[in-house]
Amino acid sequence: QSVLTQPPSASGTPGQRVTISCSGSSSNIGTIYVYWYQQVPGTAPKLLIYRNNQRPSGVPARFSGSKSGTSASLAISGLRSEDEADYYCAAWDDSLRGPRVFGGGTKLTV
Amino acid sequence: QVQLVQSEAELKKPGASVKVSCKASGYTFSGYYMYWLRQAPGQGPDYIGWINPNNGDTHYEQKYQGRVTMTRDTSMNTVYMELSRLRFDDTAVYYCARGVRFDLWGQGTQVIVS
Numbered sequence: 001q002s003v004l005t006q007p008p009s010a011s012g013t014p015g016q017r018v019t020i021s022c023s024g025s026s027s028n029i030g031t032i033y034v035y036w037y038q039q040v041p042g043t044a045p046k047l048l049i050y051r052n053n054q055r056p057s058g059v060p061a062r063f064s065g066s067k068s069g070t071s072a073s074l075a076i077s078g079l080r081s082e083d084e085a086d087y088y089c090a091a092w093d094d095s096l097r098g099p100r101v102f103g104g105g106t107k108l109t110v
Numbered sequence: 111q112v113q114l115v116q117s118e119a120e121l122k123k124p125g126a127s128v129k130v131s132c133k134a135s136g137y138t139f140s141g142y143y144m145y146w147l148r149q150a151p152g153q154g155p156d157y158i159g160w161i162n163p164n165n166g167d168t169h170y171e172q173k174y175q176g177r178v179t180m181t182r183d184t185s186m187n188t189v190y191m192e193l194s195r196l197r198f199d200d201t202a203v204y205y206c207a208r209g210v211r212f213d214l215w216g217q218g219t220q221v222i223v224s
Binding site: 002037043044045046047050056088090094096099100101102103104105 | 169210213218
């Protein structure tokens with residue numbers, strides 16, 4: 001059972017906006033950074049969002065992250081077929097020895 | 111090309127050990143800690159620990175302490191993760207990932223304990 005809670009599935013049609021939620025507690029999301037990863041089945045996860053709402057270079061602006069209290073969300077606008085994948089939230093701070101926890105993942109169907 | 115290339119899949123018996131390698135290229139090897147995670151089928155990633163390529167310092171999550179050892183070979187820009195006393199539930203894909211953001215991942219190494 002994962003420390004962070006995500007809905008098992010989400011869906012949308014091309015062009016739509018979808019959001020994926022991630023729920024935690026005051027000991028993880030509530031106090032530290034949230035990260036989001038995209039994983040196409042059979043491949044490694046790919047960093048989408050770091051430190052709650054920052055996008056690495058190369059990640060389209062269609063992807064955005066937010067955090068409020070002990071919950072976080074990933075929003076994908078202008079949905080495309082290639083966005084069909086599993087999405088994982090994760091949480092940790094910058095301390096080297098702190099825990100790094102993940103959600104169980106949300107399968108997005110386009 | 112900036113990449114992490116891992117070793118091939120392994121099939122092991124319970125009680126044995128497995129050693130997975132992760133070779134970095136295209137960036138300064140010493141500039142980033144290297145992290146190891148694993149992912150069982152249908153589950154999210156599970157964090158194992160890290161190694162500092164500069165001095166070999168390591169940190170392991172408590173659930174893996176006593177069974178995992180991470181090492182590095184700076185001449186080969188390669189880090190290693192060895193897991194001993196394998197159990198059936200160690201069956202998973204093992205990943206190396208770069209830096210505190212996990213911004214670059216290896217392709218994964220399937221380890222099957224059977």
